[in-house]
Amino acid sequence: MLRLSKLTDYAVVVLVQLSHQGEVTTSPTLAQATGIPEPTVAKVLKALAASGLVASQRGARGGYRLATSLSAIPVAKVIAAIDGPISLTACVDGVTGGCEAQQCCPIRGRWDPVNDAIRETLTRITLDSMDVACCSTQMPSSSPSLSPSSSPPSSRSPSLAVSTSFAAE
Amino acid sequence: MLRLSKLTDYAVVVLVQLSHQGEVTTSPTLAQATGIPEPTVAKVLKALAASGLVASQRGARGGYRLATSLSAIPVAKVIAAIDGPISLTACVDGVTGGCEAQQCCPIRGRWDPVNDAIRETLTRITLDSMDVACCSTQMPSSSPSLSPSSSPPSSRSPSLAVSTSFAAE
């Protein structure tokens, strides 16, 4: 599914939210504003700070602050900050001794161009293009259709039907 | 990490291998040629057949055959066949009731352009560009540097140092 971790999704949300508050903001504040559990926000912020995407201020009255503007942050950077380097497979670069299939893997390094293309694409898109007014101040009122819902079958049904006519093209 | 499943990697290997054998080939043969365990090869082939990428012939003397040429198979199709539809996050399209964070997720659907870009990229690249002679007939002779080697630390060291100067840019 090519899916990236939920943490990365959170990171984008947090960063966007952070840009809306101009000043230093605390984790609980961000957690409340985004609806993400506080410890998780803290974790995301931590990773973000480690990558230099946000600046942290320790001590009382401390908090986090956006290091740069959203337009200067490509999604690739966020992904790299949370999930590590971007690569589709484990068989990339010089990761030695990982490929147990073949000492000369038939497509050794063949994913590289794909990886590069993905990286290119991800670098092009910056966070400000993911901001756009959807509802700048969320929390409309109550909760029309909350989450507890029914966790999907969870079996192996891959919901192949959804999405953009890709499997059948 | 944006990583796709290992099965997908196997699928590409199997498809490429399949293209080298012109005729109908059995799973065990492919397994032997690629070094991938047979049951896994069978599983991959099964998924590939379900997506129409390979044609199957039942009964004795049966086997699998490439449905089209490698150049007609974009990696996106392989990924879709194995991993399901391509999308970076769970919050895509009209997957209703999945977002527990917010009934109006701050960046609701904001990943869509990213997803589209990725899909575009993945559709551009076809399998024949991943073939290229590396060693058309593998198994050189003995085993200069076999695999049993040392399975990497396996701890959390994410090998952040490797790869294309991305985390630091």
Next chain:
DNA sequence: TCATCCCGGACCGACATGGTCCTGTTTCCG
């Protein structure tokens, strides 16, 4: 000096993935 609040870890449960196996069905060969 004290209280506040972030930083840096370790830690644990849940889930999806990777991999194996079994049974049934279809086709070819003897």
Next chain:
DNA sequence: CGGAAACAGGACCATGTCGGTCCGGGATGA
């Protein structure tokens, strides 16, 4: 006509990673 070969389609289980929680330490402001 009967047996063998090979695919089809499940279920099943182990493992690794991810998501989430917690605790102690240190810096800052009152």
